[in-house]
Structures are given as C-alpha cells and as structure tokens.
Amino acid sequence: MRMNRLKEAFRQQLPVVNGWLAIPSGYSAEIAGHQGYDAITVDMQHGMIDFSNALSMLQAISCTPAVPLARVACNDPAQIMRLLDAGAWGIICPMISSAEQARQFVSACRYPPLGTRSFGPARALLYGGKDYPQYANGEILTLAMIETREGLANLDAILDTEGLDGVFIGPNDLSLTLTGSASAESQHPDMLAAIELVLSRSGAHGKVAGIFCTSGDAAAARLAQGFQLVTPANDVMQLGRAAREAIAATLGKSAPTRGVSGY
Numbered sequence: 540m541r542m543n544r545l546k547e548a549f550r551q552q553l554p555v556v557n558g559w560l561a562i563p564s565g566y567s568a569e570i571a572g573h574q575g576y577d578a579i580t581v582d583m584q585h586g587m588i589d590f591s592n593a594l595s596m597l598q599a600i601s602c603t604p605a606v607p608l609a610r611v612a613c614n615d616p617a618q619i620m621r622l623l624d625a626g627a628w629g630i631i632c633p634m635i636s637s638a639e640q641a642r643q644f645v646s647a648c649r650y651p652p653l654g655t656r657s658f659g660p661a662r663a664l665l666y667g668g669k670d671y672p673q674y675a676n677g678e679i680l681t682l683a684m685i686e687t688r689e690g691l692a693n694l695d696a697i698l699d700t701e702g703l704d705g706v707f708i709g710p711n712d713l714s715l716t717l718t719g720s721a722s723a724e725s726q727h728p729d730m731l732a733a734i735e736l737v738l739s740r741s742g743a744h745g746k747v748a749g750i751f752c753t754s755g756d757a758a759a760a761r762l763a764q765g766f767q768l769v770t771p772a773n774d775v776m777q778l779g780r781a782a783r784e785a786i787a788a789t790l791g792k793s794a795p796t797r798g799v800s801g802y
C-alpha cells in the first residue's frame with residue numbers, strides 16, 4: 540500500500556503544512572497540490588464541494604506530491620466511508636465533543652475488527668495499491684476537531700480514544716463558543732488558554748496537535764508554539780488576498796484587509 544507520509548512525518552516530529560480547499564475544482568486542487576504542501580484537505584463542511592467535486596479533487600491531488608485528506612461535513616459514517624473509498628488518506632471530523640463521538644468517528648475509518656467501515660475500497664485501491672485493505676487501518680489518518688466547549692471539557696477522554704491520531708483545533712468555532720465571536724487568531728485569554736491546553740494535553744497523550752490558521756505568518760507562529768500540523772489559510776482566503784495585493788500594487792496603494800477571520 541502507498542504508505543501515509545504524514546504518519547511518518549509525525550513519527551519523525553517534522554512539521555506538516557496542510558493546504559485547505561473550499562473551491563470545487565479539480566484544476567485548482569491540482570495547482571495547490573504542486574505548490575509544496577505536505578497534505579491538502581478537501582473541505583466538505585464549509586467548502587462549496589459535493590461528492591463528485593471531491594472525487595475529482597482527490598484525483599487531482601493524487602497527481603501531486605501532497606497527501607489527500609478530507610474534512611467531512613459532520614460525524615457521518617456514510618460520508619466518511621465514501622471519501623475513504625474515493626482515496627482520502629485521512630479524515631478530519633468537525634465538532635467532536637465527547638469520547639463516544641470520537642470512538643464512532645474512528646470506528647467509521649477502520650475496517651473490522653477494529654471498526655465498522657464497510658468494504659468496497661474502489662478508487663483507494665487504484666491510488667494505494669491492491670494490498671490497501673490489509674494496511675488501510677494503520678495508514679488512514681484520523682483527526683478529531685476540537686471546537687466546542689464540550690470538546691474542550693472532554694479533551695482527555697477524546698485523546699484517550701484508541702486509534703485516534705490526533706486533534707485539530709477549529710479556532711473560529713472555538714472562539715465563537717468561548718468568547719462570543721468567531722476569530723481564528725483571537726487573543727482572548729480564554730482562547731489562548733484553550734489552545735495551550737489542547738497542545739499540552741495532546742503532547743501528554745502522544746497525539747498530534749493541528750490547527751487552522753489564517754496566514755503563513757500565523758501558521759509559522761503555531762509551529763513555533765509546538766503544533767505539528769498547520770493550515771496557512773484556505774484557497775478562498777489566499778485567492779482573495781492575492782487579488783487585493785495585485786490590485787493595490789497596480790494602483791500603487793497598500794492592500795486593504797478584509798475583517799472576517801482571514802477572509
């Protein structure tokens with residue numbers, strides 16, 4: 540089976556830079572995949588992406604050095620199964636708030652006897668090789684998003700979940716629930732404490748800690764803080780920012796920033 544290079548990077552404690560796609564296009568997924576990301580996540584939660592878009596995007600990413608991942612819309616075993624069959628090498632699951640939800644999520648990503656994933660690997664066999672079914676349980680990455688107050692309260696129990704590789708902070712939702720406003724780079728003391736808590740408890744459990752960021756500079760600061768997996772903004776933010784900068788440079792002005800959490 541094509542091994543999961545992200546798992547190896549985590550074992551070697553190398554940083555993983557993860558692209559994030561919300562635009563439903565195989566072509567833009569292919570462009571992103573050739574820019575040097577270690578992994579690229581197809582975002583089925585807030586991206587404008589349906590399953591047939593996701594399939595083309597996973598195919599496109601497969602033609603690049605990046606490892607293809609998907610964020611599902613919710614903790615839905617059917618969607619997880621279809622994305623794994625389509626060749627996602629890992630799943631990021633939003634809004635995990637309890638150990639039971641984490642257990643169900645991991646179970647949906649694992650074939651029996653470890654889990655409840657149904658057999659039909661389809662495109663995963665083409666991308667991964669014919670021994671995919673034998674090794675998939677060990678290679679597919681599982682990341683539970685911590686972005687609710689309950690998820691934070693149950694953090695240790697979630698991190699105890701057998702087969703869960705790590706957690707990924709959704710800072711917009713987390714700040715919304717903790718402070719009343721969605722701000723991915725919030726400096727509110729409750730957010731700073733929550734992020735430190737997730738980082739330190741993940742380390743104590745020997746699990747990966749990841750976080751969504753709104754820029755390369757913000758992602759660099761998170762790596763320096765100790766996160767292993769960072770996302771330096773999504774394609775929409777990067778496209779908008781590049782356009783604003785190009786227009787400003789053309790007119791000899793400084794680029795305006797848009798206020799809404801990196802957009």
Ligand code: 3PY
Nearest residue numbers: 686709710711712751
């Ligand atoms: C969040 O910040 O809440 C996320 O889910 C990142 O996309």
Ligand code: MG
Nearest residue numbers: 686709711712
């Ligand atoms: Mg979120």
